[in-house]
Amino acid sequence: MKVQISNGMLMALIINMLYAKSIGMTQGIMAREVKGDIWISTFFSTFQGVLLIALIVIVMKRIPEGDLIDQFHRILGKFPGKLVAISVFVFFVGAYGNIMATFVYHLKDYFLPEAPTLLFVLAAFLIGIYAIHFGIEVVARMALIGVFSIIALNILLMLGSLSNFDIRELQPVFQSGFKETVWASRHHNTDYAMAAMMVCMILPLVRDKETWIKSSTAGIFYGGIIIVMWPILETGVLTADVAAQYIVSCMQMARSAEIGLFIHRYEMIMIAFFALSILTQIIMAFLCSSIAVQKLLGLKDYRPVIIPVGLILSGSCYWLVKDHHRAMHFIEGPWVYLSIGTVVGLIGILWISGLVFRKKWKANYEVKQ
Amino acid sequence: MKRAKFIIFIIFSSLLLTGCAGKREINDLALVMAVGIDKGSKDGMVKVTAQVSRPGDARGQTGAPIGQSGETSWNVEAEGETIFEAIRNLTGISSRRVFWAHNFIIVINEEVAKEGIGDIIDFFTRNPELRMRTLVALTPDKASEITSTITSLEVVPGEALSKLFRYTNISTLAPHTEIKDLLAAYLSESTEPILARLTLEERKIDSLKPEKGAKVNQVGLSGAGVFKNDKLVGILQADELQGIILFRDKIDSGVVVIDCPKEPKNEISVELNKQKFDVEPTYKNDKVSFNAKLDATVTVVEAGCPFSISDKEAVKQLEKSVEAKLNDDINKSIEKIQKEYQSDVLELGKIFQNKYPYEWKKMKKDWADTFANAEINLSIQANVESGSLLFQPTISGKEREGE
């Protein structure tokens, strides 16, 4: 795959990966812990996300043509590389469960309550395998359109909610305490971990490596800014208590927006915009897990493994999403540790082993060059 | 590759097996416009009245001729132990599936409210079909009557009821309460819910028998109900509400009637156009007090005695009387809430929390008592800025002085 995507597309992909889950489910989860300070937690999370991405890009720049698994492969050897591939795959299975929970709960609970869950899983599966068949360039272009629709969605929401915005709801700051606010940001960190892992897998495909750091950190930063508008509005309009009641708070937010007397409940227009972003997320999850399996099996191209990977992902997420409680328990509990642990752990190991085994892999590397 | 395509084709066609899940034609739906909740015939039962609109009559004939019976809505009631059960029983008599998404207003009988509306709040917020902006109101009369009365100029009663609330920021006869506010207040640690109140009043004159006078019932806004947790504890009449609404919403217009400065027998009505309202909490020596400041711009709209804004003295006196009157009225309502009902519908707890978060943590638990004993100081400033269109006082030419 000699396909190359531009830096702007990388930014767009990052923003899309972050957006869908962060505005709804994460805010609900955080609101249950810290009530009105969710926007501060979001800021902390953004900050941590920027640091994480910067670290990743710096570490991975050592070997620009290799993605995460390749780098392990080069530095530590074949077997650790395969282990890493498996852990990346497990990560994306969990991430896919997350994404599908957002997708299904958004669409099914609010729009099509009687449709079977399997329908949504199948639809996502179809789109995923069709899209990655063409390669990353198509997905990246969709991500660009996705960014436009995200911005449109934000604007629409602001138009409909600002009249009811009460800044007093946001006060007092740190009402739950500084420690709890920072600790609550771990939920939002999982979204950044997802985006970070995606960057790990596709970084070699981005051309112009001089601007890797700038574009990836910019992507996280802009994503954070766009996302933070939601907790501020949710707290101001709905109040934090109400936001905490719901699984998908962003939908409640959207349902309360109304422009004038005639256009109310335009959440469907918003869902139409939102759907593009979340479909991009689904497609990227498919892509990254396919690449992981490809590296695991040592194949040349990821296209032959698309269908089996897709089936595994869909099957596992179906089991997860069917039961609301199971899904929420997973997302609020084990997933936090799994995702952040995987990303930070892998990058840490890569960095340290790169330093320790510097001579060995540098020699190898130069030979290969 | 061919096998892969085959598998995909099979999976894709399995989508066709779903059989249009969730499809409901719009003509298979009974669009509920308003719902009323009363006490049931037996203890512990609830009676739910749903007002369903009949589209053919509500909108007139568009298209092929339909059988029109002239009734624009179909009102039915059903009973059950809980609201959800009552609604299920409702579907037993409805030929179409009851659809709540277009519901405008929820009317709750006061008897039901006295026993607690927690289950109502839960039902209407858990259900995905209902909007967060549905209006909620109380009524001392039967909710079924309120929802079924054809009111005002609208064809569909539910719509009429919701439109009554459109101008609450001008009429201040009832607060604009939605399910969203109700839920927020209920879940809050300090604020208590308040709901608007509707009553049936004989106001309409039947145009076919005008000699009988105003004998037909119409639904009108009249005050609010004050809650503690989820139980109704007290009523505020419409004229007591003006000050209370100031604490919660922005009011665009208010009316005060005062005696004429020079001729106490006649009265002047003034309109408060712009009202700037701020509340500042203070905490001194373990004593909580609030300073509320109201800055009102006053326009003279009706003068029963000769009045002109160029008369500086008269204006000053007028301002003073307006301030005094407002002070009196608002203090009376606040006292009622504080002493009688002891329920913080004024959102003062939130204001206190915003400024003194540490102290708040200690006082959270007994806020109801603290609120009852808190001092609320009002300072009102009224400025007469215009006399509408007139500049000269309205005096009969024959009585004018100096002629």
Added chain:
Amino acid sequence: METTSKDKRFTAELEKNIAIIRRELGDSIDLVKRNIFFLGNRQVSSVLFYIDGLASVEHVEKVIDAMMFEGNEFIKRNQLLISDLQTLIEQHVLMNTSFSMIEEVEKALIAILSGDSILFVDGCQKAFHIQTKGWDTRSVDEPQTEQVVRGSRDGFTENIRTNTALVRRRIRDPELRLETMSIGLRTRTDVNIAYINGIVKKGLVDEVKKRLNRIQIDGILESGYIEEMIADSPFSPFTTIMSTERPDKVASALLEGRVAIFVDNTPFVLVVPTYFWQFLQASDDYYMGFMAGSFFRIIRYIAFIISLTLTSIYVMLVSFHQEMIPTPLALTIASGREIVPFPVLLEALLMEITFELMREAGLRMPKPVGQAVSIVGSLVIGQAAVQAGIVSPFMVIVVAVTGISSFAIPNYSASYSIRLIRFPLLIASGTLGLLGFSVMFTLLAIHALSIRSFGESYLAPATPFQPNDQKDTLIRFPWWGMKKRPQLADGDTIKLGSHQKPKPPNKVKDPIEKNKDNQSESGGEENQKEEDKSNMESRDNSDITGLRRWKKKTGDNKGAKRKE
């Protein structure tokens, strides 16, 4: 075809040549054989073959005239030898504008079948291939399918040479090249490829020629055949090749670096590569002012979106998501649907198919009746259907608006493809609601993102985003603002001089002051005059290299002139 091998050649014997021709072409009644005696001399006989109807009578008569009479005078005067007969006839006798000498039988056959004449002279090894084409053809008329309010009204005809001439008239650049091919084993249709050398991307013309050479089919009757055979994505509902009847569209496409393919016997010329957004652009946009042009272009984009999605959205809202409709509208829709016995999806499909039927019927009917059917048909049938209770009035409005929007799309074939796409979208949203709509829409979007048209991404310049090309996509920048050619051109990409934005002239000075200035600034004014002169000179079109000269001079006008 296993007739002649390419090596078969004519001989100097007249009878044998005649026999060859007779054998190859058979005895068709329109193949005319005319015996001529050269200069009235019974010893030199010649035979002229042509096809009646394809060859123009005047040209043939000229040949005969020349052979029989005109040459006589000349020969009498100059007494040339008979052995030089071929050269004699070639250079001094024949008076037609173009002819050549051929030896191969294959070429002669093609010539005769194309309308030229073949002249065999006894004793000459080679045959004369004389250009005598002339047949009845449609005159240059306004194009039927693409009408404009402002702009030229000539459209292509079925004659390929007329078509290329129409384009040549508009582009007098010596770099405009025309290459020819003959495609189709039995039809041997002439296909011309036009491009402007120096602007076209490297490899594009070769790619086009490669694909055209790959075609092996027995007959090419219309450019549509070629379109299907060289398309990038044969299964895609989106057309990746633009076909147009307007010469100005072709000319502007050539100026942008595209390649035009002319096909004989059809007025539709193909232009490659294509962007999707081109189908939504009309020639009017470029000729009207930029504000009006941009406005109408945006209207066309809205029309495109409406024609694609309105019916699906309506069906989806009414069948699945009634809570999204504002309540008064919901009641109106419901009241209209009270009587209708069908579910909305079926009603929508019925109305759409009826609409397509009416449109198709309007096309096929003879002209005077056709108008009546389309207008009266839609109105009356729509109203009658509503009264009969088969459809709801709302549905009629939705379908009518959709139909009208699809007619607003300038390119005929594009509106077909959009209408085709509408149906799966409609069925998906009618069966699965919002999920179906978004999934199908995304699938279409992914598909559109992945196809290429001769190397260019189909949805450029929106994605991949090319900032320079945005000047002509959603809105049209004024002509003085579009400095570069679109990204698909290579080489000479600057098409605008500098400082092209029109400005009002400098203020006219007071005569007294003018004199004062004259004395003090005499040097400056002279330079000013010279500058104007140089500007005008460099734009002199009769100077062939002036085209390039003004580009070089835009930076250093003053400097250059002062030295001279």
